[in-house]
Amino acid sequence: MTMTPTPITTTSTNGAGRAPVADVIDVATVQQLLHADPTVRLIDVRTAGEYESAHIPGSYNVPLDSLGEHAAEFAALDHPVVLLCQTGARSTQAHGALTSAGKQQLHMLEGGMAAWQAAGGDVVHGTSEKWALDRQVRFVAGSLSLVGILASIAVPKAKWLAGGVASGLVFSAVSNTCAMGNVLMKLPYNRSNCDIEGVLSEMRLAA
Incomplete structure (x- = not known):
């Protein structure tokens, strides 16, 4: 019998994305x-x-x-x-x-x-x-921001990459979720059977 996956959601009993x-x-x-x-x-x-x-x-x-x-x-x-x-x-x-x-x-x-x-x-x-997922997120976010800032010297619009990463981190904190972390979890480095x-x-x- 095929089990229907239960979506991963956060509870809101004690504010956004928090458990009671x-x-x-x-x-x-x-x-x-x-x-x-x-x-x-x-x-x-x-x-x-x-x-x-x-x-x-x-x-x-x-x-x-x-x-x-x-x-x-x-x-x-x-x-x-x-x-x-x-x-x-x-x-x-x-x-x-x-x-x-x-x-x-x-x-x-x-x-x-x-x-x-x-x-x-x-x-x-x-x-x-092995690096904790939180540490991996910080490394990737920091690297993307640095690349965006350095690239903007030659291509001004590249600064929006850093801005996008910053916006994502703000949303992550407010919603207590982490889209980047969810993506990193699916990499072979982090997966197991x-x-x-x-x-x-x-x-x-x-x-």
């Missing part, structure tokens, strides 16, 4: 939940490369695009779920998708992996470090 305040919890609260309730599941929606570089022990990697395609299956899990990404933007989108699919007992780690590491939380490090059925099976059976 009660669903956003800090590092200390997540650690308390994990200690008190072994049924809590951590879902890391970053790319496979980001996850391999550093991740929270016991977390499950389900990249954002894969989660959107299988939102109904993850929403059907009985376990409490805590979503995380690098800084919070992608987990907000994942929260919207799972909420729309009917998921209950759903939370987000405030500040994402960056906040977890800053707080000294346990981290599993991989053998090679996520075994959804395997992940779901592990999440159901884990103690």
